Amino acid sequence: MTFNTNLRNIFLVVFTTLILSACSTAKKTGNVDGDVYTGKETVKYLASGVPDRVFFATNKSSLTTASRATLRKQATFLRKNKKLNVTIEGHADERGTREYNLALGERRANAAKDYLMTYGISGKRISTISYGKEKPVNPASSALAWSQNRRSVTVKVN
Amino acid sequence: MTKSLIYSVLFHSVMILLTVLTLPFMIRQPIDLPPIVSVELIQISDKTNIPFAPKARKIIEETKKKEDRVVSEQAPPAAKAKEKPDRIPLPNEKKEKKQIVKKKQNPEEIKPEIRQSSEFEKKEIVDTNQIAALIDKAKEEEAVKQKKTNKLTQSSVKNSFATGLSLSEEDALRAQIFGCWSVPLGLPYDKNLLVRIKLKLKKDGSIMKSEILDHERMNKPGQNFYRVLAESALRAVRICQPLKVPPTGYDKWKEIQLNFNPSEMLKG
Amino acid sequence: MKKIFKILTLYHLIFINPVLALIEVDITRGNLDPLPIAVSPLHVDIKSQEHEGLKVKELGTSISEIIEKNFKGTGLFNPLKKEAFVQKPDIAHIKPRFEDWRLIKAQALVTGKLLVKDEKLKVEFRLWDLTASKEITALAFTTTPSNWRRVAHIISDKIYERLTGENGYFDTRIIYVAESGPKNQRIKKLAIMDQDGAKTKYLTLGTELVLTPRFNPTNQMVTYLSYFRNMPRVYLLDIETGMQEVVGNFPGMTFAPRFSPDGKKIIMSFAEDGNSDIYTMDLETRVVERITNHSSIDTSPSFSPDGKFIVFNSDRSGLQQIYVMRSDGSNVKRITFGSGIYGTPVWSPRGDLIAFTKVRKGRFYIGVMRIDGTGERLLTENFYQEAPSWSPNGRVLVFYRETKSGKKGEGFSAKLWSIDITGYNERRLETKTDASDPSWSSLLSK
Numbered sequence: 001m002t003f004n005t006n007l008r009n010i011f012l013v014v015f016t017t018l019i020l021s022a023c024s025t026a027k028k029t030g031n032v033d034g035d036v037y038t039g040k041e042t043v044k045y046l047a048s049g050v051p052d053r054v055f056f057a058t059n060k061s062s063l064t065t066a067s068r069a070t071l072r073k074q075a076t077f078l079r080k081n082k083k084l085n086v087t088i089e090g091h092a093d094e095r096g097t098r099e100y101n102l103a104l105g106e107r108r109a110n111a112a113k114d115y116l117m118t119y120g121i122s123g124k125r126i127s128t129i130s131y132g133k134e135k136p137v138n139p140a141s142s143a144l145a146w147s148q149n150r151r152s153v154t155v156k157v158n
Numbered sequence: 159m160t161k162s163l164i165y166s167v168l169f170h171s172v173m174i175l176l177t178v179l180t181l182p183f184m185i186r187q188p189i190d191l192p193p194i195v196s197v198e199l200i201q202i203s204d205k206t207n208i209p210f211a212p213k214a215r216k217i218i219e220e221t222k223k224k225e226d227r228v229v230s231e232q233a234p235p236a237a238k239a240k241e242k243p244d245r246i247p248l249p250n251e252k253k254e255k256k257q258i259v260k261k262k263q264n265p266e267e268i269k270p271e272i273r274q275s276s277e278f279e280k281k282e283i284v285d286t287n288q289i290a291a292l293i294d295k296a297k298e299e300e301a302v303k304q305k306k307t308n309k310l311t312q313s314s315v316k317n318s319f320a321t322g323l324s325l326s327e328e329d330a331l332r333a334q335i336f337g338c339w340s341v342p343l344g345l346p347y348d349k350n351l352l353v354r355i356k357l358k359l360k361k362d363g364s365i366m367k368s369e370i371l372d373h374e375r376m377n378k379p380g381q382n383f384y385r386v387l388a389e390s391a392l393r394a395v396r397i398c399q400p401l402k403v404p405p406t407g408y409d410k411w412k413e414i415q416l417n418f419n420p421s422e423m424l425k426g
Numbered sequence: 427m428k429k430i431f432k433i434l435t436l437y438h439l440i441f442i443n444p445v446l447a448l449i450e451v452d453i454t455r456g457n458l459d460p461l462p463i464a465v466s467p468l469h470v471d472i473k474s475q476e477h478e479g480l481k482v483k484e485l486g487t488s489i490s491e492i493i494e495k496n497f498k499g500t501g502l503f504n505p506l507k508k509e510a511f512v513q514k515p516d517i518a519h520i521k522p523r524f525e526d527w528r529l530i531k532a533q534a535l536v537t538g539k540l541l542v543k544d545e546k547l548k549v550e551f552r553l554w555d556l557t558a559s560k561e562i563t564a565l566a567f568t569t570t571p572s573n574w575r576r577v578a579h580i581i582s583d584k585i586y587e588r589l590t591g592e593n594g595y596f597d598t599r600i601i602y603v604a605e606s607g608p609k610n611q612r613i614k615k616l617a618i619m620d621q622d623g624a625k626t627k628y629l630t631l632g633t634e635l636v637l638t639p640r641f642n643p644t645n646q647m648v649t650y651l652s653y654f655r656n657m658p659r660v661y662l663l664d665i666e667t668g669m670q671e672v673v674g675n676f677p678g679m680t681f682a683p684r685f686s687p688d689g690k691k692i693i694m695s696f697a698e699d700g701n702s703d704i705y706t707m708d709l710e711t712r713v714v715e716r717i718t719n720h721s722s723i724d725t726s727p728s729f730s731p732d733g734k735f736i737v738f739n740s741d742r743s744g745l746q747q748i749y750v751m752r753s754d755g756s757n758v759k760r761i762t763f764g765s766g767i768y769g770t771p772v773w774s775p776r777g778d779l780i781a782f783t784k785v786r787k788g789r790f791y792i793g794v795m796r797i798d799g800t801g802e803r804l805l806t807e808n809f810y811q812e813a814p815s816w817s818p819n820g821r822v823l824v825f826y827r828e829t830k831s832g833k834k835g836e837g838f839s840a841k842l843w844s845i846d847i848t849g850y851n852e853r854r855l856e857t858k859t860d861a862s863d864p865s866w867s868s869l870l871s872k
Contacts, residue, residue: 009169013169098812102658102679103695107701128700134637137610343846420456423454
């Protein structure tokens with residue numbers, strides 16, 4: 001009898017310990033990997049399972065593996081809906097000069113467009129526009145907000 | 159009873175261990191104290207107040223040292239202490255010292271006339287005094303300072319020889335004018351902007367007459383900045399009246415020239 | 427004989443020398459105190475007539491207040507309080523009692539008088555040097571009464587010029603983007619105001635996004651970026667008529683526009699397939715010329731005042747740096763090599779300096795450097811600030827700052843600031859709303 005209660009107590013203590021230590025390590029994994037946002041918070045969907053946006057590192061317009069995967073899903077979606085046209089919006093975070101951010105947004109939009117085109121989507125169906133830092137999705141001044149704002153968003157036009 | 163106590167202590171320590179392991183370590187940064195800069199305050203007026211012309215001064219200098227060398231061999235160190243440069247003398251003391259120095263020099267005026275008859279001989283005197291100076295360190299420092307005229311600015315050297323404006327008196331005048339001169343910030347950092355003003359002063363330090371040397375430049379076209387600088391200098395000098403002049407020796411400082419050079423201020 | 431000769435030479439050495447030398451004292455330092463100046467209210471002539479919309483009796487005081495405010499803003503002059511003034515304006519203007527004015531520690535005095543008659547405003551002013559007890563400048567103007575503010579600014583310019591040797595910058599305007607609304611849904615309009623914050627006028631409605639307006643040196647036209655119909659393009663706007671037209675017929679986004687010093691060309695960036703290069707367009711012939719041809723981002727171009735060179739921002743080295751090239755695009759030279767990134771280069775109207783924004787370790791700086799990139803001086807540091815624009819005399823920079831915002835964007839504001847190129851006198855400019863992207867006009871009276 002005592003042995004069972006002891007065992008139960010031991011399990012209780014170990015269990016609570018694990019829960020407590022798990023809480024303290026949540027920051028480590030997080031939603032930002034190497035400066036690129038990897039979370040799902042601001043993401044909308046063109047269709048079920050097709051995220052509408054990809055994210056970038058500071059000052060960069062290169063696509064991550066995750067971004068390419070997302071864009072491939074978008075390409076598949078666009079191939080299925082042949083009459084659909086889109087605009088890709090390029091955005092930058094607020095931590096840069098305004099004019100350069102306009103150019104950077106343009107580069108990011110085109111990086112996504114070029115990738116879609118390599119998957120057979122006609123360039124005529126895709127237009128691009130840059131908003132620089134003018135339309136942040138997260139207005140906070142934090143590293144998380146900035147990573148969520150560095151994005152290329154695919155928007156349905158028709 | 160004891161068994162459960164042991165188990166309790168064991169699991170508590172395990173818990174504590176786990177908590178400690180998951181907490182971020184707090185690294186203590188060493189406190190950075192800035193290094194202490196030692197500042198030595200010296201009163202240099204007694205060293206710079208040399209009322210005689212250069213050549214004669216050197217001679218008097220050497221003979222003074224020669225005399226002191228003799229003195230130091232016999233006299234106790236107390237005599238030396240008075241000449242130590244690090245001590246800041248009280249105003250009374252300073253006056254006394256000046257008088258003492260003067261007293262010493264007066265009787266010596268006769269001696270150099272006998273000793274020195276040619277350049278060659280003067281050199282000899284210098285050489286022997288070099289050795290003498292090695293014995294008496296305090297004296298040597300003073301001699302070195304006098305010989306190295308490049309330590310003092312050219313104009314102040316001229317002053318100390320010619321007029322009786324000691325370096326500290328000159329500094330007082332300079333500091334006074336620093337306070338009155340509002341440097342026009344808009345001036346370009348142009349090495350050519352130097353305004354020289356010649357002043358004729360009254361005994362109380364007020365200005366009788368002021369004259370800008372190169373005043374033709376004032377009216378030349380494109381010399382805006384020169385004119386602005388000259389006007390600021392004139393304003394400074396007028397506001398500063400009466401100027402801080404020495405109480406005696408009017409003949410020596412009744413005419414002075416102030417060179418206003420803003421380049422240091424404008425570099426910023 | 428030898429003895430006498432020796433005594434004589436010694437006597438000469440000791441006593442003759444002092445008489446020949448003249449004391450020279452080097453004055454190499456002064457204070458940076460502003461010049462105390464008394465600006466007396468202008469005397470209003472009793473023959474003055476009423477004028478609609480104007481309080482003519484108070485005009486003398488109003489003009490002197492504008493002059494005082496201008497002077498105070500420079501950090502170079504310290505206008506003294508009126509309560510201390512010793513003479514009435516009409517008498518002071520004819521014969522000031524210099525000793526009395528000097529008692530209140532003034533070194534300069536401004537007096538004047540005005541007359542409003544037959545729909546005209548006549549203003550006369552005098553500048554006195556109190557330490558020399560004489561008048562040093564006197565001028566008179568005639569204009570329409572509604573222009574009274576400009577008269578105050580022109581008087582300020584004349585006095586500033588006389589006392590500093592530099593051209594003034596008071597009779598100027600600043601164009602900027604007036605902002606309002608929540609941070610992620612800002613409403614932006616083009617606004618123009620006098621440099622002292624008066625006479626604010628809005629030039630667009632706020633229905634579309636507008637950015638980076640810049641003045642034409644002749645001040646009739648403005649160029650800016652507009653997202654009209656969701657197509658970001660460079661536009662021209664005539665301030666007098668309100669007419670807008672798109673610049674050129676580019677198949678993609680054009681942005682970052684400026685005028686050439688002669689006002690005849692627009693220089694800007696054009697983005698094609700994601701790459702931004704610099705182009706110019708002649709406003710008369712409509713001929714478009716490509717200036718840079720590089721796979722990197724080339725933007726924020728600015729002409730030198732002689733029109734022979736262009737300074738611009740490029741990331742061809744990997745990060746944003748500043749480059750200078752000839753106006754035909756040849757001879758591109760990088761001029762910034764410090765750590766951090768450099769952006770928004772602007773050439774001073776005096777031709778001697780380039781102002782820029784620098785970002786280093788998460789802090790934003792406004793700075794100036796010589797045109798070869800040497801002598802970099804950072805004037806101010808902040809959480810976020812950028813886009814300096816030069817006053818027409820090349821001595822003051824206006825720029826804008828944004829504040830940090832909270833989780834929901836609260837606490838966010840954007841304001842215009844200015845600073846002297848010596849790094850002194852940093853101050854905030856008054857605007858009716860939040861403001862960004864300022865651009866300073868040239869002197870209106872030239």
